[in-house]
Amino acid sequence: MEEPMQTESKLCAEAGADSGSLVPGCSLRHFACEQNLLSRPDGSASFLQGDTSVLAGVYGPAEVKVSKEIFNKATLEVILRPKIGLPGVAEKSRERLIRNTCEAVVLGALHPRTSITMVLQVVSDAGSLLACCLNAACMALVDAGLPMRALFCGVTCALDSEGTLTLDPTAKQEKEARAVLTFALDSVERKLLMSTTKGLYSDAELQQCLAAAQAAAQHVFRFYRESLQRRYSKS
Amino acid sequence: MAAPAFEPGRQSDLLVKLNRLLERCLRNSKCIDTESLCVVAGEKVWQIRVDLHLLNHDGNIIDAASIAAIVALSHFRRPDVSVQGDEVTLYTHEERDPVPLSIHHMPICVSFAFFQQGTYLLVDPNEREERVMDGLLVIAMNKHREICTIQSSGGIMLLKDQVLRCSKIAGVKVAEITELIQKALENDQKVRKEGGKFGFAESIANQKITAFKMEKAPVDTSNVEEKAEEIIAEAEPPSEVVSKPVLWTPGTAQIGEGIENSWGELEESEKEDEDEVGSDEAIILDNIKMNTGVEVFTSGNQDAPIVLSDSEEEEMIVLEPDKNPKKIRTQIISAKEEKAPSRKTVKKRKKNC
Numbered sequence: 001m002e003e004p005m006q007t008e009s010k011l012c013a014e015a016g017a018d019s020g021s022l023v024p025g026c027s028l029r030h031f032a033c034e035q036n037l038l039s040r041p042d043g044s045a046s047f048l049q050g051d052t053s054v055l056a057g058v059y060g061p062a063e064v065k066v067s068k069e070i071f072n073k074a075t076l077e078v079i080l081r082p083k084i085g086l087p088g089v090a091e092k093s094r095e096r097l098i099r100n101t102c103e104a105v106v107l108g109a110l111h112p113r114t115s116i117t118m119v120l121q122v123v124s125d126a127g128s129l130l131a132c133c134l135n136a137a138c139m140a141l142v143d144a145g146l147p148m149r150a151l152f153c154g155v156t157c158a159l160d161s162e163g164t165l166t167l168d169p170t171a172k173q174e175k176e177a178r179a180v181l182t183f184a185l186d187s188v189e190r191k192l193l194m195s196t197t198k199g200l201y202s203d204a205e206l207q208q209c210l211a212a213a214q215a216a217a218q219h220v221f222r223f224y225r226e227s228l229q230r231r232y233s234k235s
Numbered sequence: 236m237a238a239p240a241f242e243p244g245r246q247s248d249l250l251v252k253l254n255r256l257l258e259r260c261l262r263n264s265k266c267i268d269t270e271s272l273c274v275v276a277g278e279k280v281w282q283i284r285v286d287l288h289l290l291n292h293d294g295n296i297i298d299a300a301s302i303a304a305i306v307a308l309s310h311f312r313r314p315d316v317s318v319q320g321d322e323v324t325l326y327t328h329e330e331r332d333p334v335p336l337s338i339h340h341m342p343i344c345v346s347f348a349f350f351q352q353g354t355y356l357l358v359d360p361n362e363r364e365e366r367v368m369d370g371l372l373v374i375a376m377n378k379h380r381e382i383c384t385i386q387s388s389g390g391i392m393l394l395k396d397q398v399l400r401c402s403k404i405a406g407v408k409v410a411e412i413t414e415l416i417q418k419a420l421e422n423d424q425k426v427r428k429e430g431g432k433f434g435f436a437e438s439i440a441n442q443k444i445t446a447f448k449m450e451k452a453p454v455d456t457s458n459v460e461e462k463a464e465e466i467i468a469e470a471e472p473p474s475e476v477v478s479k480p481v482l483w484t485p486g487t488a489q490i491g492e493g494i495e496n497s498w499g500e501l502e503e504s505e506k507e508d509e510d511e512v513g514s515d516e517a518i519i520l521d522n523i524k525m526n527t528g529v530e531v532f533t534s535g536n537q538d539a540p541i542v543l544s545d546s547e548e549e550e551m552i553v554l555e556p557d558k559n560p561k562k563i564r565t566q567i568i569s570a571k572e573e574k575a576p577s578r579k580t581v582k583k584r585k586k587n588c
Contacts, residue, residue: 027453034446038291040238053435055290057236079243081236084286119236119243121288123435167454207463216454227447 026212028168028219033135033227035143041119043144047136049168051126054133056140060116068115073108075115080133083122094130098137101184101194107147116146127170128156130182130196135220142228151187153220155213156180159201165209167216181209185217187224237292253297256386260301260342260375261285264383267308268337274316274323281313283336294361297373301344306416309338310423342383343412345405347372349391356397358404372398374405378413 029050038044041057061074068075078099080091098120106116118140120133134154141148158169158177166173174180179199186193192210201209241247246254261267272281285304289296312333315326348360348368357364365371370389376382382402387393426433481489 027451030451031449032447034443036445038236039293040291041236048435055236057290059239062239079236081288083288084284117239121236121290204463204467207466208460211462211466212454219452219454223447223449226449230447231445 026165026167028216029170031220031223033139033223035139035227035231041140041144043140043142043146045136045139045143046123047132047139049128049132049135050170051124052128052132053123054129054136055121055123056133056136057119057121058116058140058144058146059119060144060146061111061114062117064113064115069113070108072112074106074111074113076103076106076108076118077115078102078118078120078137080120081122083125094133097130097184097194097196098133101134101152102137102141104193105148105150105152105186106141107149110147125171127172127174128154128168128182130154131156131168134184139224139227142224149188151221151224152184152193153187153217153224154182154184155216155220156182157209157213159199159205159209163205165212167212179205181206181213183210183213185214187217187221190214190217237289237296241289241292249296252388253300256297256344256373256375256384257287257300257304260344260384261304261308264340264342264375266305266338266340266342266377266383268339271337275318279323283308283311283313292362294363294365295346295359297346298344298359301342301375302412302416305338305341305343306420308336309341309416309420311336340377340379340381341413341416342375342377343409344373344375344384345408347374347401347404349389349393353391353393353397356401358408372401374402376402376405376409378410380406 030048032048034046036044037046038055038057041059043058044056046053046055064075068077076099078095079087080095080098081087082091098118102118108116118137120136122129122133131154134152138152142151156168156174157180158166158173159179159181160166160173160176161178166177169177169180177199179197179201181195181197181201183192184194185191195210197206241250267283272283274280285307287300287304289300312335314328315331315334317324317326346359348357348364349355349370349372350357350368352369357368360368360371368389370387370391372393373384373386373388374382375384385398423433479490483489
């Protein structure tokens with residue numbers, strides 16, 4: 001198990017040396033995704049990025065309470081449960097960000113007066129949690145078969161005090177960073193769906209991070225495509 | 236997440252029952268040595284908390300929850316602490332190896348579902364079976380064949396030998412499960428010592444068709460700076476900000492010019508107001524011009540205040556300024572003395588009907 005990992009990291013460094021101005025640390029961690037692992041929810045997915053893992057379950061379209069129903073589209077609800085303790089304000093704000101992203105993408109108008117409930121459970125947190133939640137949410141929505149206008153993915157960038165950009169930072173890198181930016185990008189034209197940032201950065205740095213996130217999003221969408229191909233192909 | 240019926244926030248009966256049962260099973264059976272958690276007698280003690288997250292409810296969550304809880308407690312390591320007299324030193328994970336909890340025994344629950352007044356017995360019922368069962372018997376036992384907790388719910392009446400039979404079955408099951416747990420814990424310890432990968436990440440099976448892995452991928456960000464510069468160059472520069480404030484009276488200043496009020500649609504009755512608003516705007520503009528040194532008095536400047544038929548508007552009245560030696564002040568005063576109006580409506584706010 002150790003050796004293949006070592007050769008891969010060497011390749012990464014070589015690739016870096018070759019392509020001139022490649023910023024060190026610009027690589028995505030090891031990804032893994034498993035779909036349909038829970039039997040009760042309509043769609044479920046477990047997404048792993050390095051040591052961060054999130055489990056998502058989707059119920060829907062299902063019956064909605066009269067107080068919450070919207071006459072012309074589906075009511076989307078997101079619940080994020082932390083690993084330890086009761087959910088607090090941070091969870092509420094993340095829920096809202098995830099909900100806004102999903103509402104932009106899911107075709108709610110095809111299922112009016114129904115409810116789509118997404119439950120996310122944080123299994124372990126080792127950096128880039130919101131991005132992992134977004135990815136798990138997207139895979140769970142695909143597994144549930146809900147109509148969407150595009151897929152989406154989450155990418156996190158961290159800027160340290162010298163201005164070096166790091167993609168998919170670990171918890172340690174996030175803590176030491178000057179600014180942490182998370183973006184949700186759509187799969188059609190890699191446009192920005194949602195962004196949330198914490199810390200100090202200039203507008204040039206923002207554009208750089210966004211461009212880097214778009215480059216990283218390509219890898220994530222390729223991963224989605226391959227994992228779905230594996231599942232649905234007949235061979 | 237576990238079932239569509241479980242709503243967040245509201246603790247359903249089932250969850251309350253589960254909670255109570257696990258508390259009795261783990262706390263009252265004294266499987267954990269609580270005395271060893273004491274740091275300074277009467278002052279400091281470790282508090283242990285178990286958070287159980289139910290992922291999927293396909294029957295018999297009591298057994299699954301009890302196994303998860305006791306394994307988590309066995310797997311847990313707490314930071315090492317040393318007491319020297321009055322001083323308590325807490326070591327981090329890097330300084331000293333964390334210490335496991337001292338566990339006396341491992342109580343594990345086994346559930347039995349009864350059908351047709353005790354005629355049929357099923358061990359470890361699944362969700363469908365649970366829905367139609369008459370009653371449930373839960374026995375918590377450890378590998379030494381000691382019963383830690385026993386609970387019968389559903390109101391079925393059981394004979395003594397039925398209960399004894401169940402406890403025998405439970406004994407066999409608990410022995411198997413405890414062996415499985417020990418193997419898993421040893422495996423984890425071995426992997427950690429060797430420095431390999433452990434944790435939830437490893438539990439994803441590669442062979443499954445629904446699972447997919449991708450190794451660490453480098454991302455080419457060499458053209459990021461150029462792209463960013465392009466975008467910034469193409470983007471419109473931020474609009475100019477007028478930062479010169481105009482002082483009307485001490486305490487009242489104006490930055491920039493107001494734009495026409497665009498709230499709501501104008502109805503018939505308000506159309507005549509529109510003209511007057513226009514004229515009011517003219518007054519404001521004139522005032523500004525006055526302040527910049529140009530004295531322009533157009534026909535818009537009226538002596539009498541404007542009276543409207545629908546008097547729902549609020550009139551803001553500018554009080555006569557005091558004699559102030561400022562340059563701007565004198566200009567206004569001189570203008571006013573020429574015209575000598577009693578009131579001047581400067582701003583009008585429309586209320587949305």
